[in-house]
Amino acid sequence: MAEEPARAPAAAAYRDYRTDDIYGRAAPEEVEEAAPPARPRRNRLKLWTYAAVAFFLAVGVLGGSLWYFGAPSWAVNLGLVAEEGDPDLLFYLSKPAERRKLPTGEEYFAFGARIVNSGKETLPVPPVLVQLRDQQNRLVFSWTTKADRNSLKPGEEASINESRIDIPKNAENLSLTFVQ
Known part of the structure; x- marks a missing residue:
């Protein structure tokens, strides 16, 4: 009898594509011996x-x-992001700032302002920071005041009426901002 050649172990055998028939199938004797190539291990x-x-x-x-x-x-x-537009609480000067000399020699400073809720919901009215600046826009004097109402419904107004005696002489520009 003729001796058969030694076969390689099944795990080490690779598919010989030359023996595939036209339909992509391996020869019947190679099906048992062919093992899929080892896939690299992924981390x-x-x-x-x-x-x-x-x-x-x-x-x-x-x-x-x-x-x-x-x-x-x-x-x-x-409506995913709020629209950045005009603020809902707006200031209007109802009485322009004025200075007067009192008979005692002191200078009197007064102004009036309105706060209007132009929004669609009731909002609390925060305290107001009053700042006085000189011609070079440097802060000369400031104080905090409150409006006559704590909250405003849509379209409502609150007023601020302030008067002071201890204002520096070089104060010229008035600015109002809400304290947050």
């Missing part, structure tokens, strides 16, 4: 780390662009 922790870094970079770029450019109009239209 899943490394893949998750890359995915996390990519996610945080994308979130950072998106957040930075929202901060720099503002929200897109479609987000404002859908």
Whole structure:
């Protein structure tokens, strides 16, 4: 009898594509011996780390662009982001600032202002910071005051009437802001 040649172990044998027939099937004697090639082992922790870094970079770029450019109009239209427009509480000077000399020689300073709620909901009225500045726009004198009402419904008004005697002589410009 003729001796058969020694066969390689099944795990080490690779498929010989020359023996495949035209339909892509291996010859019947090779089916038992052929083993699939070993796949390289993947490091899943490394893949998750890359995915996390990519996610945080994308979130950072998106957040930075929202901060720099503002929200897109479609987000404002859908109500996802508040519209940045005029504030709901507005100041109006109802009585312009005036100075008078009193008979005692002191100088009297007075002004009147209105606060109007132009919004669609009831809002609290915060304290008001009154600032007086000189010609070079340097702060000369300031104080905090309150309106005559604590909250305003839509369309309502509150008033501020202030008078002081201890105002410096170089104070010329009046500005009103809400204390947050």
